[in-house]
Amino acid sequence: MAGTTHSVTNQPPPLVGYDVYGSDRALTEAVDRHLAPELRASAHTGLGELGRSAGSVQVREWAAQADGNPPGLRTHDRFGNRVDEAVFHPAWHRLLGKGVGAGLTGGWSEPGGQVRRAAAFLVWTQADAGTCCPLSMTHAAVPALRTDPELAAVWEPLLTSSLYERESRPPLAKAGVLLGMGITEKQGGSDVRANTTEARPLADAGAYALTGHKWFLSAPMSDGFLVLAQADEGLTCFLVPRVLDDGSRNRFLLQRLKDKLGNRSNASAEVEFDGTWARRVGDEGDGLRTIIGMVAATRLDCVLGSAGLMRQAVAQAIHHCAHREAFGGRLLDKPLMRNVLADLALESEAATALGLRLAAAYDDGGEQERALLRIAVPAAKYWVTKRCSPVVVEAAECLGGNGYVEESGMPRLVRESPLNSVWEGAGNVQALDVLRALQREPAALDAYLREVGRARGADHRLDTAIKNLLTELADLSGVEARARRLAERFALVLQGSLLVRFAPPEVADAFCASRLGGDSGATFGGLPHTLDLGAVVERARVG
Template identity: 80%
Template sequence: MARSTHIVTNQPPPLSGHDVFATDRALAAAVDRHTAPDLLDEVRGELSALGRTCGSAQVQEWGAQAEQNPPRLHTHDRYGHRVDEVDFHPAWHRLLGKGVSAGLTAAWGRPAGHVRRAAAFVLWTQVDAGNCCPLSMTHAAVPALRTDPGLAAVWEPRLTSMVYDRGLRPAARKAGVLFGMGMTEKQGGSDVRANTTSARPLAEDGTYELTGHKWFCSAPMSDGFLVLAQAPEGLTCFLVPRVLEDGARNVFLLQRLKDKLGNRSNASGEVEFDGTWARRVGAEGRGVRTIIDMVAATRLDCVLGSAGLMRQAVAQAVHHCTHREAFGGKLADQPLMRNVLADLALESEAATTLALRLAAACDDGGEQERALLRIAVPAAKYWVTKRCTPVTVEAAECLGGNGYVEESGMPRLVRESPLNSIWEGAGNVQALDVLRALQREPQALNAYLQEVGMARGADHRLDGAIKNLLTELADLDGVEGRARRLAERLALVLQGSLLVRFAPPQVADAFCASRLGGDGGAAFGTLPSSLDLAAVLERARPTS
């Protein structure tokens, strides 16, 4: 009799064994839109293969194992020698190897390289966001190193390699390398010009000795790092190899690993430099200028990562509510729950559509597209990463008490959700960067207005939002205090214009009504009942 009380009913099956790419209709449509026809079969095949990997129970288990077994720091060996190594669970290495082989560090120089990588990044984030950190920095290091053709010739083939070659050895003896970075210090944070780490020139031209610290050094197990330090002519960018050409370890003293809210599978450490050998990247005093393209690339990855987290949260919520019955029917068929799920799906699709549009601009590389990126990347980074946390929290609530239990995977998404808003410059930094672009680079605003103008006349609410935005842009006196509002409006109008042009009418209508027309509330689940919410929800369903 007792055994009969433990018969499990009315529970959804695991969301596994499916193609995460093919069932993400917004992502698949964006890839189709931004990929040349002669490449489309190749790119879709590549992404579907990765999508099936992401949807497999085995790889999902690896993601959980990497999260549950965070890295450990070993500062000394048994004899007392400094080793400064980070030990990871085997699942971490399996994931990182698959991420590298999937091309997540190999966008540069590939046809449609940024679009296919962006889509892959959205997919791979849903397995484990932690290992996406070194993948992102390795990818982003390439444009910084290209300021020095000699360094790029040595390092770029290994940075863009699709071979994961673990273990600390000289770069010349490795088939592939990973990069981290060390920018911020205790006293300055985002204000990198306050850095005190010093760089003393050595006899060999372009080489220096670093002394100082880094408060956050991302992925300290990497083969090389881009570091900012004060040289005689000012703040300068340096390449710090973990192992020198002769096989000796560079001085790279790991003091401790950060105990973080989320992103627990990934290591972030505090590092001391004490006579550390480094090579200059770019000109002395031009450190910020040297790394600016790297920063733009990692900021775009913050948008992509948040889009991936939102998609996974929404997919889990829709899947649960599709199978769970309550009050006489499926949860997803209940009017109020359908409203909540559709509202979450709108936010997810808008984030994905915007992120892939920016990746396509990176592939284009033309002057107009570069100008668009200058204003759209910080605006998107500000807004999309801000929306990630409320989306994941609301999605977890859709599972009820089950969503608050670790086994559901939802708490992991919730813990991860604030990270991209903080990393690579928090909200105020992004909003102020938008202002700089508006005030100093008129071509950026022109490119933005041309982009959103392509949808003018298609939706009266979008037209009204563009008009109101132009009114705000006409008065930039004392604008710093409302910089966040301006960044938000720029992102929302851009999202709306893209959805009006490219999304199904039901999705565009719902977005414009709730985000641009003022016909929606602050909480999710307040969409007007006149909208076709069933169609919006059906598009977000994670299984075919």
């Protein structure tokens, strides 16, 4: 029983039991913007159902259980046979089943599928980011497998299935499968051309035996993996099933699971291949070209995942400040706190608008949209994932000491926030990829300028930012050392153009003033006080 001196007051209620999708105005408006009118009603219905699930007490409890009980490694069964399995808490399987059932591994064929799937991914990240890793890789494997039509015809229906089967069985005997990825090796990291895993052809056409190691193998419980290895003609892509067609286990030797900073509900492993059976995907020597479609799709998911983390952090911060009183009034009404919250909300909305715009480009599939993706995806991946950590940390600070306590959920968001910046190529890799697009694909810059040019004349600060970007591109001396700055400017100008065209005036005005006009500080909370910051905060508030 509580003591007579213990009376709980002035503590905000937990932010649960709400529609994560329906309460996000920036996201719902982006879905409307990028979907044909006849697709919107069904999209909102499905996304609303997922949003209510993501915000429910039950799913939040599962997420806490999965994060608090990380997977373990089981190398042998009781009789001494190798089984090489990652063992997960039951809550993990419930969450993963929900994600698969919501279509997060599909979206490649139906009209507007990428926009709907992107919105769903952004929503589900706010429930549990760990399950988003296998969901993302399974979804992203489709473009790589389509380089081999025969292989894609068999595997694509399984990858895009809405049925989740956790049992280890031959993939073709299941109603739905998950696919992981094994690219990185300890001696090479992002330099995959330095990979040493060898591929020896077998008697059956397209079959190989792999020998080597992978330093990071994501989601080792998956049914198969796309792997890069050195064949006679050079680096080649392979599909490695975990269980063979006859029911026997492939030579897939898990050495250990990584003890990671965040993303703890998900497993990342080190694996050895020792005569491991594999099926070639694409031609020998074309491994990078084959797998680049998967990499591009997972990079977009990094943008969407970071946007989801930011959205959840900002929603929690505003909710807390709307219910917490200090110094004679609500925190939400204090001018300086309102400035901080508005600044955070701007970053969140800009990330959401950019992520959904890129998903719409995938849906379109036209030549100009593909060219836009070539430069916009690495720029967005660089910038949005970089902004995630400072946004989440600042949002946690809005809760004071409560934000530093595990029960608030904020520390889990903080630990998760740096991941997407590292996954699928860290910041320098993305910035250099922007340079490669500029130097090798002139159509990419042209498509980008056409896109941001649609907002020309609507805001003088945006017009000046476009002009300054072109000035920087006119002088390419020492450009590699300036690659990060260029990637940042590409992302900010594109975000600004989207907000000027589609966001409420108060949001676009504040973004252009602070991100493009330079009227802000190095930390959050430096927005010009003359702006309508209350409207910006209210737009981002749940409920």
